[in-house]
Amino acid sequence: MSSHEQALVSLLSQLAFSFDGAILGAALAYAAVRSVLKFAANSSALRKLHKAPSLSVSDLRSLIENSEAESDSDGSKLVIVRGNVEAKSVVDGNWKSLRPNVLVSHESGDKAVIIQRTQTCIYNEWKGFFGWPSDLRALFARSWREQESTSLRMVPFILVEGGQWSQPDYVVVNMDGARQPLPLTTVYHQLQPIHASPYTFLQALFGHNYPVGLLDEEKILQLGQYISAVGLCSFKNGIAEIKPSKDLPYFLSVMTKDQMIVDLAFKTKVLLWSGIFLGSLSVGVLGYAVLRNWNKWKAWRHRRQLQQRSSAVSDDIDSQVAQEDDETEVPDGELCVICLMRRRRSAFIPCGHLVCCQRCAISVEREVTPKCPVCRQQVRNSVRIYES
Incomplete structure (x- = not known):
């Protein structure tokens, strides 16, 4: 562990145990509340996943018309649809169908509907001859160690049945407002070293961060990939469309309904027990801090009363002595x-x-x-x- 990391750990430990652990207890209570809130959200999402029907694209229309599916305020119904990824341009019925509007990976050449390119610049730090202030700066600037830039390209896409499929049997995937993780496949991953320059030597000499490598990564959502879409489905102009639900942690996933339920149930149990553990620990720490501070306050009050009494007795004695000395002349x-x-x-x-x-x-x-x-x-x- 470096010197600035030791200083940071020492500072955080002193802050956590200040007021006899009251700060630590408050932090544990905050973490417990967060765990309980996440547990409630995951429990609600788990119940919705249990009720959501799982179906193929061809069975979507008949099931949406069934009133048993859970409906949203705008008439959309929560469903789980499994199908293959296809570009929407193949069913638009215009000149684009002659040349599908898809994305092509520059590194692998695979066709995709989503391409995510991430470049991460990795920094290193040497204290240097004049870099003594870097230890203080590192306490508040640890995020400067890595700088990441991400670009995301996307074209409209749909889910269709595998093999032979007719144009009416597809569902449009609406990505607007989607914050859930995407089932992207890594097709390119390379770490390139950055050659040093005279400016890099000056940066190291004065204790500044200097780049040492560039991590280049590319992930795609391929055409034909078999995935599940979990969201609110509705029909617009006779075309099925599915959009993400803010209450669910999944939208597009390679897992089936049963796998999602098992994964979410495990996370829910972890959140439940972590909330119970952190809550119990925070109650114990806060109770100990309150008891210690209460005893300290009582001891301070007792000392204050003793000082006041001794001061009063001393004043009485001084007044008595002064009166006696005034009555008689002191040689x-x-x-x-x-x-x-x-x-x-x-x-x-x-x-x-x-x-x-x-x-x-x-x-x-x-x-x-x-x-x-x-x-x-x-x-x-x-x-x-x-x-x-």
Whole structure:
């Protein structure tokens, strides 16, 4: 672990255990609430997946007209359709059908309807001769280690039956608003090193991040790929269209309905038990923090009351001593060696010197290293001397 990582871990640990763990308990409570909310959302999505019918493209029209399928507010019904990917231009019925509008991968040459190109620049950091501030900067600039740029190209596509299919038996895939992961296949993956330049040497010398490699990756959704579409299906101008549902974690997937249910059920159980564990842990940590801070507050209040009482007693004694000193004239040989105003009334222990008044003796005792003003011996306590 590098020095700046150790500094970051130390800073986070001090922040987490501040206020006797109250910050850590609040963070655990937040994570528990997030887990419970995700569990509720996944449970709702799991119930919808159980109720959603799974069918082929040819059976879509007859099932949509059946009232047993769950309907949305706009009349769309939640279904799971399995079919092969095909470009929409082949069923448009115009000049585009002579040359299908598809995308071609530059690296593999495969035909696709979705191409995602990702370029990630990987950075390294050397402290350098003048790069001592980089440790402080790294605490807040760890994201500078990688810079990623992603480009996504897409053409309209449909799902059709495998093999022979007629034009009416297809469903248009509407990708508007889709945030679910796509079942893309990686066709190109290469890490290219970046050759150093004089500018790179200067960056390293002064402790700045400098590029060391470029990761180039390309993923596609191929024509003919057999996938499942989970979403709200409706008919527009006699053409079936399916769009994503915001309440479901899936839209396009290579899994079947049963596989989706098993995968989502496992994630739901993990979220449930993590919410229970984090919630119990947060209650324990917060309870411990509250108890510790409550005891600290009571101890502080008790000390405050003792200080107020001792201060009141000291004031009473001082007023009494001052009154006695005012009534009688104090000879010079009996004056306090510190204030030279009041009579000597307190003897130090263990040296036994009677050289200070009670107020000055108390002030000497409250010092960090109390010493007798005469012999400079360590003072443990003082005692009031009364004249008979």
